[in-house]
Every structure is written in structure tokens, then in C-alpha cells.
Amino acid sequence: MVINAQGNDEARTADPGTALLLAAAPVGKGCLIDAAAVLPALAAVPPSALTGTAAATVVELADPLDPQTVLTRIRTAAALPGQLHVYVTGQLHLDHRQHLLHLALARTTPSTLRYTALPWHWLTGELALRRPHTTTVVLDLVADADAWPHVRGGGVGLGHGIRVFGRVSPPPPRRTVLTADYLRTYADIWRTGARPHLARLHETAAGRSGPAEALFVAMDTPVRAFPTARTGPATAPVPTAPAAVAVPHPAAPVAPVPVPQLPPAPPLVPAPAPAPRTRLTAPPAEPAPAEDPHPALLAAARAGRHAEAAALAARWEDEALRVHGAGSAQAVHWLEVRADLARLAQDPGRSCALWSEVAQGRLARGEAPTDEDVEAAVDRAHHQWEQLGDPDRARALAVVLTALRRQVPGRRPGALDAIHRRLEALGTPSPLG
Template sequence: MVINAHGNDQAESPDQGAALLLAAAPVGKGCLIDAAGVLPALAAVPPSALTGTAAATVVELADPLDPQTVLTRIRTAAALPGQLHVYVTGQLHLDHRQHLLHLALARTTPSTLRYTALPWHWLTGELALRRAHTTTVVLDLVADADAWPHVRGGGVGLGHGIRVFGRVSPPPSRRTVLTPDYLRTFADIWRTGARPHLAQLHESAAGRTGPAEALFLALDTPVPAFPVARPGTAGAAVPRSVAPIPPQAPPAPLVPPAPPVAPSRPPAEPAEDPHPVLLAAAQAGRHEEAAAIAARWESEALLVHGAGSAQAVHWLEVRADLARLARDPGRSCALWAEVAQGRLARGEAPTDEDVQAAVDRAHHQWEQLGDPDRARALAVVLTALRHQVPGRRPGALAAIHRRLDALGTPSPLG
């Protein structure tokens, strides 16, 4: 749902602001928090209260299913000029293979976490690309038993120049579903017509909500566009009971990425070629760092040249090969498939060498997948591509069918 609203509401700046409301939790017994339960209260708040600006755009994501869809919405919001406020309520889990936090989505289960949840560094990576002091994040989260120690160690840091307020609760007792009371307190105060500074809202919410073991986060940097309750309080002090988030370097974003691809020069003709630095990081095992570099360049290519441009496709290829180097064949397969689809959409023929190479690489990475569920899911996309791009050697489509038969799955698309 997208809402455009205009009004004064004591905003200090007439500029356009944007708010992204993301409420997500698994359906069924894996649910730890009624994340979407706070959305009706926030929907009753004037959009300008969410952004602190006279005009506001609000994008609401309620119990989304697909992490790629969520990433697209985050990217779109992060690319907007002016002040951006991101409100996130949901539950955090830890991927045991890579020890990375994920935000669970509607279809997330413990066994499908890496494929159905949103990696936290996708969110932090996109926000890290924004100009400093233009982004505010408000969190109302619960961490499961594995994620909680990671969170306590500062694992939800969002990087330099981002204001953060929030609550992260420890895992509840069995069969207990928490409610997002912290964020609901914000909504309740806004609905009275009051427009206090976020630091004051945070102090009120932290004082009214529990549990006692919860981690309350506050990192406040003055943002002139946000209205304050009294003159001279723009830098309202954080109460001593609140644990500030330690500043961190911008975290690694996006999906792990692709092979040494001949560079098409990225935007703005940089003084230094980023490819050697990126490859060195990947070869040293610093895969998240490499992914972060590629993500920044891809985002710049998208902003400067647009989706589907040669520059954007190039950085998508780099991401796909970085995923291969990170030994994430599922991610690499998905990205190479996206490369092939992008080239076909650009008007390149199915017989073009670059198109065939992208599909072949996607197919090769798919063959390396050891997770049957992930293989079945990606087979749908790969089979559709093989119908369009059979490749130089016969039998590629039949090979997909044989492997699916071995997995006990009917072949998609015939």
C-alpha cells in the first residue's frame, strides 16, 4: 500500500519525506511476535508524523513472502531523496552456516531460513549507500535463542550516519507470541496530535514496555528536518538505561555475487578500478566485504544508467561470481539466471554468447546445489530459461528433468 499525503503537522521542512513500514513474521507455530498487529495503529497516524516532513510517501509491507521482493522495495525507498524513515517489526534468526542475522518472513521455517528470510545485511547494505544523516531506523524486534547472543554483541548495528531507535526482546517462553508494544507506543502518542522528538518517543516507549531483559537501542544524530518538542532539544539526550549502538563500518549488503567478468567501466569513471580490490577480498575469504563493494557499484550503476543497462548487468554478473567464490551455489544460480533474463530483456538473442554463458553458469551452479528444496525452487526458473536458451550442447533440458526425477519432483513447465 502506498499513501501520499500532504499537510503541515508542525514539520520544520517542506521537503518530501518517505517512510517504509516493514512488518514480518512466520505464519504458524514459528511466530514469535504479532508483527503486523501494529500496522492498523500506524495507519491511523498522519503520514507526515512518520517522516517529520510536510509531504510524505508511505510504503507498507505486511507479512511479505519473498526476500527479493522486500529487497526491491528497500532499494526503491533507499534511492529516494530527502529524509527516509524505516520502521521494522518482526523476528531475527541466525543462519548457522554463515552466522548472519535474518529477518523472518511469512514462509520462513528453520530449515528454509537462508532462502525465505531477509538477510539483515541486505537492509543495512542498502541504507549504507544513502547520504549520512538522512536515514532513521526504528526497530521493534524479537530475537530467537540463537540470534539473541549475536544481537547482544551489537549484531544489529546499521552503520555510520544512521539514527537508530528500538527495542530487541529476547526469545519469549514457549507458545508465547509477543506484541510490538514499543512501536505501538509511538503510534499512540502520535495519534494524540503530539509530535515529540524521536529520542523523547523512545524514552517513553522504553519506560512503558518490557521485558526487563530487552535491549533498548538509541543512536541519535541531529537531523534538522525532524520536528522537536521544544526549542533547543534537537539533540535530546539518551536515558542512561538505554544502550547505544556502537558505530560500525557499513555492513555487507545484498546477495553474495559472480566470476571474473571483463569490466564494462562503471559509472562516473572512478580514479581506481574496484575489481582488483573486490577480487582480493573474495580470495582472502572476506566475502561480505566483497559483496558490499559490488553492491555499492551496482546501486550506483542503477541510479546513473538504469535497470537493464550494460553497467547494471555487469555488476549483477560480478555479484553472481562472488556468490560462486563464497560457495553459495543457490545464490549464484539465481543471480546468473537474473543476468540471462536481463540480457534477453535488453533484446539480446538466445544464441548470443553472453546469454548462453549466463544460462550455462546458472545451470552449473544449480548442479552444485546440495539442498533439494532449493534445487526444486530454482528448477522452475532454470527450466524456463532452458526452453528459451537450450545452449550449444543438446540435452541440458533433459538433464534438469533427470535430476528433478531423482529428487522425486515433477519437472516444471513440461
């Protein structure tokens, strides 16, 4: 559901804002939190309260089924200008094969986690591409028994320049379903007409909600952590960056570090002639269309019309998802196209994130870590990461890249150590421990 509304006189800025409300939990006995129950309370709040702006657009996702659909909504919201507020309530699980957090969706079960849940790094990757200090995330989550230690170690970090407030609860007793009372407190206060700062809202909500062992997150700026209402080891603020790539944040540019000789991303080619699937050619499992879009993509990219090329590729990806489904060879191909277009647009951060997504998609399809296409995707993600001149984006993308390198070390030794050395050059603890 999308609501467009004008705010009231209490809105803090005149620029329009966007709020994305995501509430998701499995149906049935796997449910740990009644996530969607808080949405009616939030829907009763003026949209301007959700964004702190005079005008607001609210996008609501209640118990979505498909992770690709959720990713599309996140990507669309993240691409909008102005302030973005993301409210997420649901439950976190850990993928034992890749050791990555996932947000469970309506059809998620333990055996289908990697295919039916939203990988947490999909969310963090899209938000990391936004301009710093334009994004706020409010969380009301519960972690299962496997995910809880990962969360306690800082696994829900969302990157530098993103304000984060929230609660992550440990797994409840068996057959107990929690309520999103932390986020409901926000709604209750907003419905009175009060518009306190989010830091004050967080303090009030943390004081009213439990359990005592919950982890309360309060990061209002990259350098200041607001105190939580509770004390003790379980209530320390979570850093804005994941613990694997925590502060300090030096202002100096990224120092060059010797890395293995990784192959650069492949060149854009216009014709659908037989070639590795990581090139911009027609997907091998699908006949070439009557009008091959690749020449138009190439022409737009060569002319510097990178936004036009990216939009055309995104439309073809949407069509591939509609016709062939998430995880299909056709959908993966268009994701590769978008990754290479980002390289041509000299946006190594987006290219790295997209190539990482390609690798994750191929692994989820059952391709082996030693398959040529899987290794090529990770190599290209690593190559683009090395081109990043923004230390904060390098830190934010290092977590997913490190997880991929652990699973896909590649054919040239030293790739994982290269990430370690570059993070040390940034003054950042390495995630290799």
C-alpha cells in the same frame, strides 16, 4: 500499500520524505511476535508524523512472503531523495552456516531460513549507500535464542550516519507471542497530535515497554547516544556501526594497506559469447534474446550514462525474477551485470555490496565456497572494497565481506588478514576475533 499525503503544520521540514513500514513474522508456531498487528495503529497516524516532513510517501509491507520482493521495495525506497524513515517489526534468527542475521518472513521456518527470510545485511547494505544523515531506522524486534547473543554483541548495527532507535527483545517463553508495544507507543503518542523528537519518543516507549532484559537502541547522531529509560547491561545503546566495525571514526582518508593480489572486476563485454558468468554476457542457462541488451548497456556505460545503464539492467533483473524466480541463474547473472556497471560508474561501495550479494546468492543456490564463480564474486567484492575512499562506507561493508571471507577464503592466502589490517588502519576494531 502506498499512501501519498500532505503533512500538517507540525512537520519539521518542507522537503518530502518516505516511510517504509515492514512488519513480518512466520505464520504458525514459529511466530515470536505479532508484528503486523501494529500496522493499523501506524496507518492511523498522519504520514507526516512518520517522516517529520511536510509531504510523505508511506510504503507498507505486511507479512511479505518473498525476500527478493522485500529487497526490491527497500532498494526502491533507498534510492529516493530526501529523508527516509524505516520502521521494522519482526523477529531475528541466525543462519548457522554463515553466522548472519535474518529477518523472518511469513513462510520462514528453521530449515528454510536461508531461502525464505530476509538477510539483515541486505537491509544494511542498501541503507549504507544513502547519503549520511538522511536515514532513520526504528526497530521493534525479538531475537530467537541463537540470534540473541549476536544481537547483544552489536549485530543489528546499521552503519555510520544512520539514526537508530528501537527495542530488541530476548526470546520469549515457549508458546508466548510478544506484541510490538514499543512501536505502538509511538503511534499512540502521534495520534494525540503531539510531535516530540524521536529521542523523547524512544525514552517514553522504552519506559512503557518490556521485558526488563530487552536491549534499547538510541543513536541520534554518529557521536551522541541518548540514554535509555532503563539501566543495566542489557540496556546499553547499540553503536551505529556493528560492533565488528565500531567507532572511532577518523576524518582522514582510508590509508592504503597491502592486500593480496586480487583480480580486478572483469571488463564489460558486449557480445554473449561463451565466458565466465561473472562477465556481462547473456546468462548461460537462457537463450540469447532477439535483441541482446548487452550492447546497449555497454554503449550507455561507455558514454557515461551510468544511470540509464543501471536502470536497463535493473529492468532485466526484474524480468528474470518474474520469469525464473529468486536465486535463479538468470537473476544472479543480472545481479552480476549491475555489480559490474557500478564498477564502471566508479561507485565501489555499491559494486562491493552487489558482488557480495552475488556471492550470497550463489552460496544459497548450493554452490560450494570453492566454486570458481563463488570465489570470483567474493574476490571482486573485496577488490571494490579496497577501492573505497570513504572510511564510513568501508566500515559498514566490512562486516558482510568478513563473513564471506571466512566462508570463501579464496585461492590466495591473506585475504582475511588484509581486511583486519585495513580496519586497524581506520582505527576500527577488527571483526576477526
